[in-house]
Amino acid sequence: MRIIDEMGRKAKLASRQLATAGEKKNTALRAIADALLANKERIIEANNTDLENGRANGLSASLLDRLKLDEGRIKGVADGVLEVAALPDPIGTVISGSTRPNGMEITKIRVPLGVIGIIFEARPNVTVDAAVLCLKSGNAVILRGGKEAINSNKCLTAIMQDAVESTGLDRNCIQLIEDTTRQSSVELMELTEYLDVLIPRGGKGLIRAVVENAKVPVIETGAGNCHVFVDESADIDMAANIIYNAKTSRPSVCNAIETILVHENIAEKVLPVIKARLDEKNVEIRGCETEYLDYKLAVKVVSSIEEAMEHIAKYSTGHSECIVTSSYKNAKLFTSTVDSAAVYVNVSTRFTDGGMFGLGAEIGISTQKLHARGPMGLNELTSVKFIIEGDGQVR
Amino acid sequence: MRIIDEMGRKAKLASRQLATAGEKKNTALRAIADALLANKERIIEANNTDLENGRANGLSASLLDRLKLDEGRIKGVADGVLEVAALPDPIGTVISGSTRPNGMEITKIRVPLGVIGIIFEARPNVTVDAAVLCLKSGNAVILRGGKEAINSNKCLTAIMQDAVESTGLDRNCIQLIEDTTRQSSVELMELTEYLDVLIPRGGKGLIRAVVENAKVPVIETGAGNCHVFVDESADIDMAANIIYNAKTSRPSVCNAIETILVHENIAEKVLPVIKARLDEKNVEIRGCETEYLDYKLAVKVVSSIEEAMEHIAKYSTGHSECIVTSSYKNAKLFTSTVDSAAVYVNVSTRFTDGGMFGLGAEIGISTQKLHARGPMGLNELTSVKFIIEGDGQVR
Numbered sequence: 030m031r032i033i034d035e036m037g038r039k040a041k042l043a044s045r046q047l048a049t050a051g052e053k054k055n056t057a058l059r060a061i062a063d064a065l066l067a068n069k070e071r072i073i074e075a076n077n078t079d080l081e082n083g084r085a086n087g088l089s090a091s092l093l094d095r096l097k098l099d100e101g102r103i104k105g106v107a108d109g110v111l112e113v114a115a116l117p118d119p120i121g122t123v124i125s126g127s128t129r130p131n132g133m134e135i136t137k138i139r140v141p142l143g144v145i146g147i148i149f150e151a152r153p154n155v156t157v158d159a160a161v162l163c164l165k166s167g168n169a170v171i172l173r174g175g176k177e178a179i180n181s182n183k184c185l186t187a188i189m190q191d192a193v194e195s196t197g198l199d200r201n202c203i204q205l206i207e208d209t210t211r212q213s214s215v216e217l218m219e220l221t222e223y224l225d226v227l228i229p230r231g232g233k234g235l236i237r238a239v240v241e242n243a244k245v246p247v248i249e250t251g252a253g254n255c256h257v258f259v260d261e262s263a264d265i266d267m268a269a270n271i272i273y274n275a276k277t278s279r280p281s282v283c284n285a286i287e288t289i290l291v292h293e294n295i296a297e298k299v300l301p302v303i304k305a306r307l308d309e310k311n312v313e314i315r316g317c318e319t320e321y322l323d324y325k326l327a328v329k330v331v332s333s334i335e336e337a338m339e340h341i342a343k344y345s346t347g348h349s350e351c352i353v354t355s356s357y358k359n360a361k362l363f364t365s366t367v368d369s370a371a372v373y374v375n376v377s378t379r380f381t382d383g384g385m386f387g388l389g390a391e392i393g394i395s396t397q398k399l400h401a402r403g404p405m406g407l408n409e410l411t412s413v414k415f416i417i418e419g420d421g422q423v424r
Numbered sequence: 425m426r427i428i429d430e431m432g433r434k435a436k437l438a439s440r441q442l443a444t445a446g447e448k449k450n451t452a453l454r455a456i457a458d459a460l461l462a463n464k465e466r467i468i469e470a471n472n473t474d475l476e477n478g479r480a481n482g483l484s485a486s487l488l489d490r491l492k493l494d495e496g497r498i499k500g501v502a503d504g505v506l507e508v509a510a511l512p513d514p515i516g517t518v519i520s521g522s523t524r525p526n527g528m529e530i531t532k533i534r535v536p537l538g539v540i541g542i543i544f545e546a547r548p549n550v551t552v553d554a555a556v557l558c559l560k561s562g563n564a565v566i567l568r569g570g571k572e573a574i575n576s577n578k579c580l581t582a583i584m585q586d587a588v589e590s591t592g593l594d595r596n597c598i599q600l601i602e603d604t605t606r607q608s609s610v611e612l613m614e615l616t617e618y619l620d621v622l623i624p625r626g627g628k629g630l631i632r633a634v635v636e637n638a639k640v641p642v643i644e645t646g647a648g649n650c651h652v653f654v655d656e657s658a659d660i661d662m663a664a665n666i667i668y669n670a671k672t673s674r675p676s677v678c679n680a681i682e683t684i685l686v687h688e689n690i691a692e693k694v695l696p697v698i699k700a701r702l703d704e705k706n707v708e709i710r711g712c713e714t715e716y717l718d719y720k721l722a723v724k725v726v727s728s729i730e731e732a733m734e735h736i737a738k739y740s741t742g743h744s745e746c747i748v749t750s751s752y753k754n755a756k757l758f759t760s761t762v763d764s765a766a767v768y769v770n771v772s773t774r775f776t777d778g779g780m781f782g783l784g785a786e787i788g789i790s791t792q793k794l795h796a797r798g799p800m801g802l803n804e805l806t807s808v809k810f811i812i813e814g815d816g817q818v819r
Contacts, residue, residue: 246794267816274818376814398807399641400795412793419771421662423669
C-alpha cells in the first residue's frame with residue numbers, strides 16, 4: 030500500500046470522529062495554540078534549517094522573509110488559532126427545514142466535507158492556518174507544503190498532532206505529506222477514494238497545475254486581474270484615492286488592481302490627479318493587460334460604461350472589480366452586469382478578504398463558481414445533509 | 425476553430441444576456457411549452473426514426489420504451505415546462521448581507537453559474553427537462569445526448585431554440601452537440617474555457633467516465649447503494665412496509681434499497697414478515713453486496729447499531745440510508761453518524777427526490793459533497809456574487 034493511501038485511510042477514519050466532535054474541537058485548538066508557544070524554540074530551530082537551506086539554494090530575500098518564523102510570528106500564528114477557536118461552530122447549523130404534506134419532517138443541516146487536501150508553497154504559517162480551519166469545520170486535512178519549508182512544516186505538524194491527541198482526538202486529523210517530490214503532489218491530486226476536495230494555495234502555476242491535473246474536486250483560488258472603472262460622473266478625488274489604495278497598499282496580493290478604465294469624458298481631468306497620486310509610489314503606468322503583482326498599472330480610456338464592462342468581461346479573472354460613479358443607474362448596471370466574485374461601488378477592491386467581509390477567517394478566495402465564490406470562511410469548508418423523520422411514510 | 429469552441433463562445437455570450445433576463449425567461453419557457461405541443465407530429469416523426477434505428481440495432485424493449493415519445497409523453501413534458509415556469513426565480517435572491525464597521529454594505533446574492541454542460545443517455549425528455557431548468561436558473565446549456573435519441577434531440581432542441589428566439593432571447597441559450605461520437609463527449613469534458621460545470625445524467629459507467637476524465641468542474645450524480653437498518657426496537661410491520669416500498673416500488677431507481685441490515689435481537693421475528701411481503705413481488709434475497717437495480721436484496725444480521733453503521737460507512741455510496749427504530753437515542757445516533765446525503769428515520773428511502781423534498785424540480789441527485797448534495801433543484805444551479813457599496817472606503 031502506498032503511503033498516501035494509508036494517510037487517506039487514516040484521514041477518513043479521523044474525519045468520522047471529528048464530524049461529531051463538537052466542543053472537543055475547540056479544546057484541541059486551544060491546546061494547539063498553547064503548544065505552539067511552548068515549543069517556540071523547537072519551531073525556530075527547524076525553521077532555521079529551512080532558512081539555511083534556502084540561502085544555500087539561492088532563495089530571494091523576499092522568499093526567505095516569507096519562509097521565516099520568529100517569536101513574534103509564532104505568537105501571531107497562535108493568536109490566529111485562538112481566534113478560530115472563538116468562532117461559532119458551523120457544524121450542525123440548521124440551514125432550512127419543512128414538514129411535507131405526508132407529515133415527514135425534512136431538516137437540512139451543515140456537516141463537514143470530510144477529508145480536505147491542501148497544496149501550498151513556501152509560507153509555513155499556512156500549515157497551521159489551514160489545519161486549524163479544517164479542524165474547526167470538522168474536517169481531517171492532508172497537507173502538502175513546499176520543499177523550502179519542509180523542516181518547519183514537519184515540526185509544526187508534529188506539535189499540532191501531539192496537541193490534538195492530548196485532548197483525546199485522533200492525531201490523524203492533521204497529516205503532512207513529507208515527500209515533497211512532484212510525485213507526491215500528483216498522488217494527492219488523484220486520491221479520489223479518500224479526498225473530498227483539494228484546495229491549492231499559491232501562485233498561478235501551482236493553481237493551474239492542480240486544476241488541470243486533479244481527478245478529485247478542486248476549489249480554484251486566487252489569481253486576480255482586477256479593474257477599477259472611473260465613470261464620467263465619478264468624484265475625482267475619490268477615484269484617485271481608491272485607485273491609489275487598490276494599487277499600492279499591497280501590490281502583490283490578488284485583490285490589488287492591474288488595470289484602470291477611464292471614461293473619455295472625465296479622462297482629461299482625472300488622469301493627472303491619478304498620476305500624481307501614483308507617482309508618490311513610483312507606479313509605472315502602461316497600456317496593456319496582465320497581472321503585474323507589482324507597481325505597474327495599465328490604463329485604458331473607454332467611451333462608455335458598456336465598453337468598460339465589455340473589457341472586464343473579456344479580461345477579468347472574475348475576482349474583484351470596482352466602479353467609481355455618482356450615477357445610481359450606472360452603479361446598478363455595473364453591479365448587475367459584471368460577473369465577478371466581488372463587485373464594488375465606490376470602495377477599494379482591497380476589501381475582498383474573509384476578515385474584511387466578516388467571515389472571521391479565510392482559507393482562500395475562490396475564483397470559480399461551483400461550491401464557493403469569493404472569500405471562503407468556515408461555511409465554505411462544509412457540505413450539507415438531509416435528515417428525514419417520520420412514522421412509517423412510504424411512497 | 426472546433427465546433428465545440430464556437431458553441432462554447434456562443435453559450436457564454438447567451439449566458440451573459442440570460443443572467444439579467446428576469447421575467448423574460450418565463451415568457452420563453454411558456455413559449456417552449458406551447459411549441460412542443462404545436463409541433464407534436466414533427467417530434468413523433470423524428471422519434472420514430474430513432475425507434476426504427478433502435479429496433480434495427482437490437483435495442484431492448486425497455487430501452488425502446490425509454491426512448492419513445494408519444495402524444496401523452498409530449499404533453500407530460502410540456503406540462504413539466506410550465507411547472508418550471510411557475511417556480512420562483514432563484515436569481516437575484518439576497519442570501520445574506522451586512523454593514524461592516526467602516527460603513528461599506530455587503531450583499532451576497534444568487535447569480536447563475538454561467539454555462540452548464542449536460543451529458544446524458546437515451547431518454548429524449550431529459551433534453552427538455554435539463555434545458556428548461558438551466559434556462560430558468562439563468563444558465564446557458566450545452567447538451568450532449570446519446571446517439572440512440574439523436575433525431576428526437578435535434579428536433580426538440582430546434583423547437584426550443586425557435587421558441588426562445590421568438591421571445592427575444594438568444595437562441596444559443598440552448599445548444600445540442602449533434603456529433604455523438606466519443607470525441608465530442610471528451611471535448612465537452614475539457615472545455616475549461618467556457619464551461620462552468622458539467623453534470624452527467626445516466627448510468628454508473630457514464631458518471632465514472634465523466635468524473636475520471638473531465639477537466640471542468642463536475643457534479644457527480646446518482647449511483648445509490650442504499651440501506652435500511654432494522655433496529656431491535658423497530659415496529660415490525662413498519663419495517664416490513666418500508667422495506668417492501670423501498671425495494672419494490674421502483675427497483676431501477678437510485679433511491680431504491682439494495683441491502684437490509686437487521687439487529688440480531690429482532691431478526692427471528694422480523695425476517696419472516698419481511699420475506700412474506702417481498703415474496704409478493706418475487707424479490708430474491710441474497711447475502712452479498714452490490715447495486716442490483718433489480719428485484720434482488722441483500723440481507724445481513726448485525727449485533728448492534730454500531731455494526732450496522734460501520735457496514736454502511738464501508739459499503740454505502742452516500743446516497744440514502746434509513747433506520748427503523750422506536751429508540752430516540754438510536755434515531756439520533758444514526759442521523760448524526762451516518763454520512764449520506766439523506767438519512768431517514770422510519771421513512772422509505774424512495775423519497776430522496778427533488779419533487780418529494782419540495783424543491784419543485786430536480787436536475788439530478790448529487791452524491792458528492794462539494795457544491796450540492798442530495799436532490800438538486802434550481803438553487804443548486806446557481807452561484808453567488810458579493811456586491812459591496814460605499815462612499816470611498818479604502819483599506
